[in-house]
Amino acid sequence: MxxxxxxxxxxxxxxxxxxxxxxxxxxxxxxxxxxxxxxxxxxxxxxxxxxxxxxxxxxxxxxxxxxxxxxxxPLISGDSGGSGISIVDRARLDRLHAQPISRPPMGNAVAFDPRSTTPLSVAREVGHAKAVVAKASRVLAGVFEQARLGKAISKGQVEPVIEDLFASIQRNPHAFNGLMRIRRENTSLYAHGLAVSALMIALGRQMGLPPDHVKEAGMAGLLMDVGMGHLPIDVSTILDDLSDAEREIVQTHTTLGYEFLNMGGELSEEVARVCLEHHERFDGSGYPNQLVGDEIGLFGRMAAICDVYDSMTSDRPHRPRIDPNAALAIMRGMEGQFDEDLLDQFIESVGVYPIGSVVRLTNGRLALVVDQNVDDYTRPRVWSFYDIGSRRVIKPEDLDLRLCKGRVEIVCSDDAAGFEIENFPAIREMVFNSACKALH
Incomplete structure (x- = not known):
């Protein structure tokens, strides 16, 4: 009933x-x-x-x-005189009463170990990644505030964040970074550092660096913008069209961050050096020292890529985010600015069509990339959500393009903004979360 x-x-x-x-x-x-x-x-x-x-x-x-x-x-049925229970059902009921009662699980019966590195699917890891974001955000909000006030950062404060990030990316290299691309609220300084840190860890993992070096790279990405808190201007008001004087002030965050981390004495030179180098460019066009090629440290070259990618694919007060796949195409076109070998490794680490990308399909639909196929990054798992012909949002359809055998393929990456989809950020987040729940 x-x-x-x-x-x-x-x-x-x-x-x-x-x-x-x-x-x-x-x-x-x-x-x-x-x-x-x-x-x-x-x-x-x-x-x-x-x-x-x-x-x-x-x-x-x-x-x-x-x-x-x-x-x-009702557990039983049938009739047997006044008892209302048949002999067969009575026997079934007696057997049932003799067995231990099995109840559905209420939440997580076994506590999950956040440092576990057992591989999980994107759908299963996203929930753990959300918990990492929540925990890390609380820690980093305090760390960045104390840094702004001039109090040195201790290694012990941020190491747990790195350990949790490292474990999450070991379980699935795409889930955490996909989550950060989907999230609507990702504009704070420490959220940017968290996202870059995860990208650095994923890139280091792709490059085959030793685990200790991967964690150091993650630490460097996490703290590379700590100098922003020491600028004499409000960084939340910074736009692209800065005056020359404003630009010179903002660029000093690199040296301010480097000096600040060295002042504490607990963090390695490699970590502090990334504060100084993440805006350097491979062709010498960066700042503050116009370093060229291998004059830039390995972590600095990695951070330059991860920093630009996260900045492009995150909403900013003065501009909306760029689709992840489109951002990779733009970075490919910035010839000479990045270490090309590292950029190739980075694209391999996030996928040709990163999670969160919007793609156009041959069936006339727009779809959101929700998972990767590690055997073929050109054919990810997607959920279609918009019909181009009728220009309307539709009930999503789950499509594993690797299994479609050519019936449905990606035509190109696309920009949902061009279709004027009402409240698209909310729809994107809802489609991704629902895909994760359905595929869990």
Whole structure:
């Protein structure tokens, strides 16, 4: 029997038959399921769903909310005189009572080890990556604030963040960086450092650097912009069209950061040097010292690539983000500015079509890249969400292009902004989160 209830009345153990409301209002594409996950319950309650239809024959009824016994689907059927239970069903019931009760898992029965490096799919790792972002953001907000006030950064403060990032990227090299491309709120200084740190770790891993060197690279990316907090101007107001005087001031963040990290004495010269070198360019066109080629340290050359990529693919107060695939194409066109061998390795580490990219398909749809196929980065897993012909958002379709065998292929990367899709950032985030839940 179906019953419509308010979202606030939904409880674990209920069988969700239907979500009442437009599919754009909620993050679920699968609407018939037994609700056993506390995170899914929280997501449902936080959504804009108008109401929920539950099937009380397959799961809990609302009676459990007020302390009444929950009504469940009958375990037995048939009739045998006044007892109402057949002999066969009585035997089944006796066997059932003799067995231990098996209940659905309530949340995570076994605590997850955040330092585990056991490989996971993107869908499974994204949830852990979100926890890393939340934890790291709390730590880094305090670290960057104390740095702004002139208090030295200790290695012990930031090492746990690096260890968590390193473990996440070992479990899946694409999940964390894909999450940072999808997130709508990614504009703070420490969020940029966190994203660059993850990209540095993924690049170092792709290059085959020893684990200790990979973690050092991540530390360097995390702290490379710490000098911004020592500028005599508000960096949140900085735009592209700076005056010459403003530009000279902003460029001093490289030397200020280098001097500040050396002052603490706990961080290596290689980490501090990246503060100084991440704006240097391979052809000598960078600053502050116009270094050329291998005069720039390895971590500095890596950071130049990771810094530009994250800046391009993140929203800024003065401009919207660029699609990840388009950003890679632009960087390819910046001839001479990057170490070409490292740029090739970087593209290999994020994928030809990085997670979060919007692509146009041969079936006339726009799709979001939600996972990589490590055997063929040109054919990622995508979820289509927009019909180009009718110019409307559609219910997403899961397509693993590697398995489509040519029936559906990528035509090119595309810019969703050109289609004037209303509230596209929210749709992009919702499609990605829903894909992860469906593929978990």
């Amino acid at each position: 179906l019953k419509r209830i308010d979202v606030a009345e939904v409880q674990l153990g209920m069988f969700i038959h239907k979500l009442d409301g437009n599919w754009l209002k909620h993050p679920f594409w699968r609407t018939k399921f037994l609700l056993t996950d506390e995170q899914i319950l929280a997501d449902l309650r936080a959504s804009d769903v108008d109401g929920v239809y539950i099937d009380v024959e397959k799961g809990e009824d609302v009676g459990a909310r007020s302390g009444e016994p929950a009504r469940r689907r």
